[in-house]
Amino acid sequence: MYSDSDAAALYDLLNPWDPERNTCDGFYHPLVMGADAVIDVGCGTGAMLTLARERGHRGRLLGLDPDGAALERARRRDDIAWVGGRAVDAPRGAGFALATMTGHAFQTLLTDDEVRASLAAIHGALRPGGRFAFETRHPGARAWERWTPANPDDVTDLVDGAGRALRYGHDVDSVVGDVVTFRGVLTDTEGTVLRVFGESLRFLGVAALNGFLAGAGFVVEEQYGDWDLAAVGEAGPEIITVARRP
Ligand SMILES: C[S@@+](CC[C@H](N)C(=O)[O-])C[C@H]1O[C@@H](n2cnc3c(N)ncnc32)[C@H](O)[C@@H]1O
Incomplete structure (x- = not known):
């Protein structure tokens, strides 16, 4: 009735990536443009990295996602590496300057073990000093x-x-x-x-989230409660984090 490839196209219709119109996309776009090597974990249809390339990003870009149909759509752009896999498959020693998980992709990590293993892999994919930027909906x-x-x-x-x-x-x-x-x-x-x-x-709370980040060796540099960069409150709506691998 509605194929996987139809569904991937529908995702882009429902969630157009537009840094000028969407404050969430506007948060990530300058981070990506300012980093010479970026891994987008849970990249889906690849809209964020695709736009970065279109707007002149010349560095190393890699999108990682377990959804084959979404990646197939991403592959319309062939000057970006699109790799099938989950966060836990992020390549160790790859020396990325920035890792991202956008569109609440972090919330697909359901168990403590998967959160720990995924954060360890993302940490391992970054160079020392590299940053991991992502958001998760505040349970409050x-x-x-x-x-x-x-x-x-x-x-x-x-x-x-x-x-x-x-x-x-x-x-x-x-x-x-x-x-x-x-x-x-x-x-x-x-x-x-x-x-x-x-x-x-x-829906991880702030304390649990920061505990997992510290356990993986990250230092939280910035944390916000909304896309206007308000402080994290009790009622959210978001927990937006930029963490650094020391
Ligand atoms: C809501 S989409 C977000 C896509 C894209 N990042 C965006 O901002 O539009 C969540 C994505 O997470 C992916 N995903 C599911 N489980 C994952 C995992 N364990 N590791 C990484 N990505 C995962 C899904 O395939 C899906 O493409």
Whole structure:
């Protein structure tokens, strides 16, 4: 009904990478442009690195993601290395100046073991002095409570590249500890379900997150609670972190 490659294209329609319009993208873009070697972990369709290259980044760029269809879309740009794999597969000793995990990709790391192993691999992929920039949704904002068809702000109507009129929204199945399991549901305008995307995301709090970072050998340099660079509060909405490998 709706193929993996359709789904990858849909992701870009729903989440266009635009540093001038989206403050989150505007946070990362100068970091990427200012680093001579960048690994984007959980790069998805590769929009961030693709734009960096289009805008004149001449250094080493590598996108890493386990989703083959997303990477296939990223490969439209062939002067960037696109590698299949999870965060834990980040290449040790690669000497990157900057590692990123954008679009809340960090929240796909569900268990303590996966968080530890992923942070160790990212640390190992950086050169001494290299930085890791990423964000995770603050659990205090309870974002998942708004991921429901009852919330009109969570429902997006759009027309895809093939001219199909579509509706996309979310519904939560469970909240177990700090892991939220939910579905992204894609329908046509009559309500016929075309595709269901099941996903689980972890909502780590600030103390636990910083404990994992310290355990992996990172020093937190900057931490913000929102894209306007406000301090981290009790209610989020974000925990935006720039950590350094000493
Ligand atoms: C919401 S998308 C974000 C994509 C892109 N970074 C962006 O900002 O648009 C989350 C991505 O994380 C990837 N992912 C899932 N598990 C992962 C893991 N263990 N390590 C790295 N990436 C993972 C998914 O395949 C997906 O492409």
